[in-house]
Amino acid sequence: MISVGxxxxxxDWLGIITFAISGTVVxxxxxxxxxxxxxxxxxTGIGGGTLRDVLLGSVPVFWVREPxxxxxxxxxxxxxxxxxxLPLGEYRLLLLLDAIGLALFAVTGAEKAMLMGAGPxxxxxMGVVTASFGGIMRDVLGNESPAVLSSEIYITxxxxxxxxxxxxAAIGIEREFxxxxxxxxxxxxxxxxxxxxxxxxxxS
Amino acid sequence: MISVGxxxxxxDWLGIITFAISGTVVxxxxxxxxxxxxxxxxxTGIGGGTLRDVLLGSVPVFWVREPxxxxxxxxxxxxxxxxxxLPLGEYRLLLLLDAIGLALFAVTGAEKAMLMGAGPxxxxxMGVVTASFGGIMRDVLGNESPAVLSSEIYITxxxxxxxxxxxxAAIGIEREFxxxxxxxxxxxxxxxxxxxxxxxxxxS
Amino acid sequence: MISVGxxxxxxDWLGIITFAISGTVVxxxxxxxxxxxxxxxxxTGIGGGTLRDVLLGSVPVFWVREPxxxxxxxxxxxxxxxxxxLPLGEYRLLLLLDAIGLALFAVTGAEKAMLMGAGPxxxxxMGVVTASFGGIMRDVLGNESPAVLSSEIYITxxxxxxxxxxxxAAIGIEREFxxxxxxxxxxxxxxxxxxxxxxxxxxS
Numbered sequence: 001m002i003s004v005g006x007x008x009x010x011x012d013w014l015g016i017i018t019f020a021i022s023g024t025v026v027x028x029x030x031x032x033x034x035x036x037x038x039x040x041x042x043x044t045g046i047g048g049g050t051l052r053d054v055l056l057g058s059v060p061v062f063w064v065r066e067p068x069x070x071x072x073x074x075x076x077x078x079x080x081x082x083x084x085x086l087p088l089g090e091y092r093l094l095l096l097l098d099a100i101g102l103a104l105f106a107v108t109g110a111e112k113a114m115l116m117g118a119g120p121x122x123x124x125x126m127g128v129v130t131a132s133f134g135g136i137m138r139d140v141l142g143n144e145s146p147a148v149l150s151s152e153i154y155i156t157x158x159x160x161x162x163x164x165x166x167x168x169a170a171i172g173i174e175r176e177f178x179x180x181x182x183x184x185x186x187x188x189x190x191x192x193x194x195x196x197x198x199x200x201x202x203x204s
Numbered sequence: 205m206i207s208v209g210x211x212x213x214x215x216d217w218l219g220i221i222t223f224a225i226s227g228t229v230v231x232x233x234x235x236x237x238x239x240x241x242x243x244x245x246x247x248t249g250i251g252g253g254t255l256r257d258v259l260l261g262s263v264p265v266f267w268v269r270e271p272x273x274x275x276x277x278x279x280x281x282x283x284x285x286x287x288x289x290l291p292l293g294e295y296r297l298l299l300l301l302d303a304i305g306l307a308l309f310a311v312t313g314a315e316k317a318m319l320m321g322a323g324p325x326x327x328x329x330m331g332v333v334t335a336s337f338g339g340i341m342r343d344v345l346g347n348e349s350p351a352v353l354s355s356e357i358y359i360t361x362x363x364x365x366x367x368x369x370x371x372x373a374a375i376g377i378e379r380e381f382x383x384x385x386x387x388x389x390x391x392x393x394x395x396x397x398x399x400x401x402x403x404x405x406x407x408s
Numbered sequence: 409m410i411s412v413g414x415x416x417x418x419x420d421w422l423g424i425i426t427f428a429i430s431g432t433v434v435x436x437x438x439x440x441x442x443x444x445x446x447x448x449x450x451x452t453g454i455g456g457g458t459l460r461d462v463l464l465g466s467v468p469v470f471w472v473r474e475p476x477x478x479x480x481x482x483x484x485x486x487x488x489x490x491x492x493x494l495p496l497g498e499y500r501l502l503l504l505l506d507a508i509g510l511a512l513f514a515v516t517g518a519e520k521a522m523l524m525g526a527g528p529x530x531x532x533x534m535g536v537v538t539a540s541f542g543g544i545m546r547d548v549l550g551n552e553s554p555a556v557l558s559s560e561i562y563i564t565x566x567x568x569x570x571x572x573x574x575x576x577a578a579i580g581i582e583r584e585f586x587x588x589x590x591x592x593x594x595x596x597x598x599x600x601x602x603x604x605x606x607x608x609x610x611x612s
Contacts, residue, residue, distance in 0.1 A: 033608035035563050050463065055254065057263025059465025060524075067529045074529075084611045116264075121271045121278075155239050200237035203288045259458065261467025320468075325475045325482075359443050404441035407492045 004175035008111055011179060012049075013072075015104030019134050020045030020073045022097040024080035026142035029091075034081045040138055041077030046070065047134035048105050052126050056116055095194055098135060099157070103186030106131035106158040107165045107179055120166045127162025128155060153193035156200065161186025208379035212315055215383060216253075217276075219308030223338050224249030224277045226301040228284035230346035233295075238285045244342055245281030250274065251338035252309050256330050260320055299398055302339060303361070307390030310335035310362040311369045311383055324370045331366025332359060357397035360404065365390025412583035416519055419587060420457075421480075423512030427542050428453030428481045430505040432488035434550035437499075442489045448546055449485030454478065455542035456513050460534050464524055503602055506543060507565070511594030514539035514566040515573045515587055528574045535570025536563060561601035564608065569594025 023044030027037040046063050053061040063069040109130025113123040132148050132155060139148070148154055161182050168178035192198065227248030231241040250267050257265040267273040313334025317327040336352050336359060343352070352358055365386050372382035396402065431452030435445040454471050461469040471477040517538025521531040540556050540563060547556070556562055569590050576586035600606065 028611050031611050033610045035567075035608060037611070039563060054258055054462055055263070055265050056268060057265075059263070059463070059467070060526075061463050061465075064464060064521075064526060064530050067527050070529050070533060081611065113268075118264075118268060119271050121274050122268050125274060155243060159239075200239060202237045203232050203235050203241070203285065258462055259467070259469050260472060261469075263467070317472075322468075322472060323475050325478050326472050329478060359447060363443075404443060406441045407436050407439050407445070407489065 004179070007176055007179060008108055011104050011183065012108045015101050015108060016045045016049070016069060016073065017076055018097050018101035018104065019048070019138075020076045021080060022094055022101060022135070023138045023142075024077050024084075025094040025097065026138055026144055027077075028080070028084050029094075029144075030142050034078065037081040037084075038074055038077040040141055041080065042070065042073040043141060044134045044138040045073040045076070047137045048109065048130040048132065049134075051133045052109050052112065052130040055129065056113065056118075056126065058112075058116070096191070099187050099190040099194070102131045102135070102154070102158050102190055103161045103183045104131075105134070106161040106186055107183045110162040110165050111179070114166070114169065120170070123166050124159060124162045127165070128158045131158040131162070153189065153198055153200065157186050157190035157193065160189055208383070211380055211383060212312055215308050215387065216312045219305050219312060220249045220253070220273060220277065221280055222301050222305035222308065223252070223342075224280045225284060226298055226305060226339070227342045227346075228281050228288075229298040229301065230342055230348055231281075232284070232288050233298075233348075234346050238282065241285040241288075242278055242281040244345055245284065246274065246277040247345060248338045248342040249277040249280070251341045252313065252334040252336065253338075255337045256313050256316065256334040259333065260317065260322075260330065262316075262320070300395070303391050303394040303398070306335045306339070306358070306362050306394060307365045307387045308335075309338070310365040310390055311387050314366040314369050315383070318370070318373065324374070327370050328363060328366045331369070332362045335362040335366070357393065357402055357404065361390050361394035361397065364393055412587070415584055415587060416516055419512050419591065420516045423509050423516060424453045424457070424477060424481065425484055426505050426509035426512065427456070427546075428484045429488060430502055430509060430543070431546045431550075432485050432492075433502045433505065434546055434552055435485075436488070436492050437502075437552075438550050442486065445489040445492075446482055446485040448549055449488065450478065450481040451549060452542045452546040453481040453484070455545045456517065456538040456540065457542075459541045460517050460520065460538040463537065464521065464526075464534065466520075466524070504599070507595050507598040507602070510539045510543070510562070510566050510598060511569045511591045512539075513542070514569040514594055515591050518570040518573050519587070522574070522577065528578070531574050532567060532570045535573070536566045539566040539570070561597060561606055561608065565594050565598035565601065568597055 020041040023040035023042070024037050027040040030036070032040070046069055050061045050063070053059060106127040110123040110127035113126035118126065136148050138144070164185050165178055165182035168182060169175065224245040227244035227246070228241050231244040234240070236244070250273055254265045254267070257263060310331040314327040314331035317330035322330065340352050342348070368389050369382055369386035372386060373379065428449040431448035431450070432445050435448040438444070440448070454477055458469045458471070461467060514535040518531040518535035521534035526534065544556050546552070572593050573586055573590035576590060577583065
């Protein structure tokens, strides 16, 4: 059985690669050049974790300490540029990748804050910040309508994923199950909300 | 007589709550859901102080060290969502809250930089940064025309409040009076500038 | 012969002043008041280096430790406001100043990361971040179309300048020549790309 540290690291990598690809999907939609692919892929992949590290005071930020994250984002972005002709059904793919990355980062972001001794509110907030900031930067740089501001359940899904993880860890569930369960819950909630058009009641 | 530390803390709290409410006013104008209220309220309430702490290297940022700030912003935002039907004359209220929060944060931001030993230019700059960044984020996320870029006296009011405080502290005025006087001056300048349509001469 | 430390400091100053002036050119184009000049000039002049310092954990950021940078940006901005009637052929001037500042900051940003022991990928990335962030903030605040997103070679020029410097330093070229040569290369590439309309192949 793999350790929780290894699993959290693997999930973090998955989130970075997933978000990096989602950045290149936007770059492809906007017909950018290879530099645009690299910028959008890299900023989306490492943006959320960067803001998390800055707020927590965990500096230099993670990709300065471990450049492999940076190199992986650049490599994935270049590969995506080479393969850009593949018919990938772009917008649905973007939504799917974004949903997976959102839940992965929400949970690993909360986990990282928990490791630094933060309380439950701060952990959930760090999960939401980590999950949403890369996508916000992607949509702003790509001039897409920001997913985070959509009326669909987006931040809510990140908060549910992060909150469930904090809760499960607090009541003593094994970390491995807590990680996987809360990521699954967050992704599912986001995807169901998209397909069913779920939203929260608005002010009116 | 209360100590200057206590007074500065109270004023800081007032600024956070005031700006948080101003964030929910924008959320209400944009008919957002409760998550939108929480995001706008929280980002507006703690955004300026967060950037101030990051620039000064005072990390983890204040609301990670003291989550009560975060909890208060969330609670105020939820309460504002519940009470959103109250006829509050929204845009004028927004301007008023913004003016008060602007002056409060300009002065407490300068005070915090001063406590860390910064010189007068840096103190005034930190006051302006603290005062303006939350409102900038609020207006960007809410897609309002940013108050900070208006031709009215806005940043100027923050700079006057912060500058007056630095000046009064430097010439030995008691901190309590310096705090209250410069907040009053900043708020008044901003409100008078709005009502009279004052502006600075522009390039042409 | 001057030392490499002195030369790097001089080039850093040149970059700050150049970018500060480019900020005031945008402020002038937008017919802002003197506060708008100071904000755009200062944010553009110190924005890139500020983000670099935050990401590297070199806090308080450079202008808090050495307020002279801040004072110089404010002074240059005020002077630009006073002299705003001079016929300076604004848009072409903006492009020229931006090209010079871009290359200066790309190289000095990479140098600063190198001094902190970062590897080549991180150094080049820090060069690009330092070079581009001030201009991004300038264009966002001034509501100009961001130069960084243009199809012309922009980030590429910054990356080439920073990458060339990292390469030259790695193969043992004297720092003074490496600094000047890579700045010249970056500036030239950017200016030629503008005048010839060079761009990279795009996704299509």
